[in-house]
Amino acid sequence: MPALLALALALTAAPALAQTAHDHDHDHVRPADASDDPFAPVYVVTSRETFDAGVKTLARQSSAVVGATGAPLVISEVKTHQLTDITRHVHEKERRCGGYFAFSSRAEAEAFVRSDRSAQAMAGKFLAAYTIDNQATVTPWLGQVGESNIRSTISHLSTQYPNRYYASTTGRTSAEWIRSTWLGLANGRSDVSAELYTGCTTCSTQPSVILTIQGTDLPNEVVVLGAHLDSISNSGSGNAMNAPGADDDASGIATLTEVLRIAMASGYKPKRTVKFMGYAAEEVGLRGSKAIATSYQSQGVNVVAALQLDMTNYRTSSDPHVKVITDYSNAGMVQFLQDLFTSYMGGSGLNLVTEACGYGCSDHASWTAAGYPSAMYHEGRLFPNLHTSGDTLANMGNSATNSVPFAKLGLAFLGEAAKTASGGPSNNAPVANFSSSVSGLTATFSDSSSDSDGSIVSRSWNFGDGSTSTATNPSKTYGASGTYTVALTVTDDDGASNTKTASVTVNGSGAQTYSNGTDYAINDNATVNSPISVTGRAQLQGRSEGRPGRARRHALQHPQPQRRQRRQRDRHLHLQPFQRSPQRDLEPARERQRQCGHRPHRQLEHHLLRQGQGGPPRRPVPRARCEGR
Incomplete structure (x- = not known):
């Protein structure tokens, strides 16, 4: 009691000191927009x-x-x-992050302190043991981690959404992008769902993101992997704030995204239900994670382990x-995280340390306060550009190497x-592969994909021009010359998928091909129009350049009928595909036509008459001379 009395007496002077601060001008105001009153009272613990x-x-x-742990706390209005x-x-x-929980009323803050279950969560046992015995699933995953994938996500979040402050417009749209990206990695699996969690009443317009993978054997036991999706900065305010937050905490979201990508690509099915979470409004009092953890507590959700990844990409x-x-964390979980490092990273030359980070330093503290076991992996030293416009990928060497571990x-x-669903190790993903050959504008693809522990049940081709196919070995005729990025995605009998991309270059120059596949009846002394499909780019006797797949119409006339007065049956003409060279290559043929006294297409007429489709020619022509032999 004497210590508490001294603390209370020490605080009596605080209102006067605080009042002086409130009388200052408001030119230092940082984060606020029309939906977030900058002068509204907030109660912090x-x-x-x-x-x-x-x-x-x-x-x-x-x-x-x-x-709850006996530590002295303070509730203040700001x-x-x-x-x-x-x-x-x-x-x-204090050289750390976070440091407080925020509430909209003093009563809520007081109720939070009274109901705080941190003491039980820090010392309690929630599983019989955190065991390490699933190497068959984990070990194949580790070599698949891609630095470039993590770097790409950090770059996208910090440049396309350089202000993810909870009350900004991009604070919401960045959350929507994360949900869409995570759900896309699930490839339509029926046991995976994703939501924008809007149950936080103090998170302004920013939702949290929750992706759920339904457990098989133990669906009522929940494992959480989380990071916060918001950012904050001392540069600018509201929608104009410059808060790229590349390390804090785009790096955590990017790391989670790579974990999810690899698990989904392998077809992983967990025994326990797994939830990937991107928390809203962490930077303003752990609001998003607190809302979720409190809701789960009231619903009786059985969370057996919650991991936080907050800042993973800075290191000297x-x-x-x-x-x-180690503090405000479950003791069993802390040991589990160290054991995971020893088991899977031992011998890698990397090192691990432990450290306390103080009250309310990140979202794991929300789970602890709600009575759940949680712990956090964190980068080795705090990024100097934290909470500034300098928290960029460029200031971390334009690399995500430090996030790979x-x-x-x-x-x-x-x-x-x-763990992994009963039935042994998780399914190995198929390996997509294909080759291609090109002739003019047409590319022919040969699938050579494989699956080491099953069979490929579906293929999805994207030819790079908006067209697709599900055939095994498709052929594609492009509409124009150019280089196209072709992607083949294959899915195996366990739902795992893999994609290969390659560039294919087609060129429409050279020979021009004509074809039609329709029989046309030509009555005596009549004319029909026969559409001919043109492939290639050569010109036809002064006509404009042809486009692939476009039909030309050529008039063909049947010769005069014979003198015998009888009804002639309809003649049928079917033009087979033939090659026509560019215009300069037609001159020898035209010279032969002039020598033979033929008009254009007289060779075709002569050929038809020789086939019994009309009377004899009025002027026979030597066959060898006029057929180009």
């Missing part, structure tokens, strides 16, 4: 250390409380725009590769915490 480090200069009506100032104080004074040569956060550890956590 911090540690006493964080309060003393800077919150006391901002807060009013502060009150001392004791947390304005919404001051949350960025708290974040800056925590970063600069002297820093440790991976850090495990975290993706491997995420895969190890997934495979060992959720």
Whole structure:
């Protein structure tokens, strides 16, 4: 009691100090837009250390409380725009992230402290043991981690959505992109679903993202892998804020995305239900994760393990590769994360350290406060450009190499915490492969894909011009010369898929091909129009250049009838495909026609008459001379 009394007395001066801060001009206002009142009151729960480090200069009506673990906490009222100032104080004074939970009323903050289950969560056992015995599933995954995939996601989030602040327009659209991307990796599996979670009433317009893979043997036991999708910066405000957040925490989302990609490509089916989560509004008081964890607690959802990945891509040569956060974490989970590193990363030359990060430092603390076992992997040292416009991929060497070990550890956590459905190791994905040959504008494709432990049941070709096919060995005639990116996706009998892409170059120059496949009746002394399909680009006797697949119409006239007065039956003409060379190659043929006294197409007339489709020619022509022999 004396300690608590001293704490309460120490806080009595806080309102006066805070009032002075509130009287300042508002030119320092950071994050706010029309949907988020910058002067609305917010009630934050911090540690006493964080309060003393800077919150006391901002807060009013502060009150001392004791947390579930016995640690001294403080509930303070601040304005919404001051949350960025708290974040800056925590970063600069304590050299860490987070540091508080935020609520819309003092009553909610007080209720949160009263119901805090952190003590039970930190010491409790939620599984008989966290075992490591699923190497058959995990080991093949590790070699599939692609640095370029992680880098691409970090780049996309930090450049296409350089402001993911929870109350900004792009704060919402970035969440929608993550949901769409994650769901696309599932390739239409019926046991996978994705949602935008909007149950957080203090997250403005930003939803969290939850992708669920339904468990088989133990569907009521839930394993969570999470990272936060929002960002924040001391540069600009509202929709104009410059908050790329490449490391904090696009890197965590990108790492989760690579874990999901590899698991889905392998056809992985977990024993336990797995949920990948992208949390909203982490930077303003862990709001998104707190809303989900509290909701799960009230519904009785049985979360047996929750992993947080917050900042995975910054490291200097002297820093440790991976850090495990030990406080406000479940002791069994902390040991499990260390054991995963030893089992799957041992001998790699990487090193791991443990460290406390303080009260409310990331979303794992929300799960702990709700009574669930959680822990966090974190980069070895805090990024100096955190919460600034300099949190960019360029300032991390334009590389995601430092995130690769975290993706491997995420895969190890997934495979060992959720295990693999009964029936042995997970299915091996098929290997897509094909070759092609080209003639003019036509490309012929030969599928040579394989599946080591099953069979390929479907193929999907994308020819790069908007057209597709499901044939095994398709042929494609393009509409124009050029280089096209062709993709073949194959799916095996267990639902796993793989894609191969290759460039194919077609060229329509050279010989021109004509064909028609329709018989036409030519009555005596009559004319018909015969459409001929043209492939190639040569010109026809001064006509405009032909387009592939376009029909030309040529008039063909039957010769005069014979003198015998009898009814002639209809004659039928079927033109077979033939090759016509470019115009310069037609001159020898025209010379022979002039020598023979023929008009254009007289050879064709002569040929038809010789085949019994009309009377004899009026002027016989030597066959060898006029047929080009």
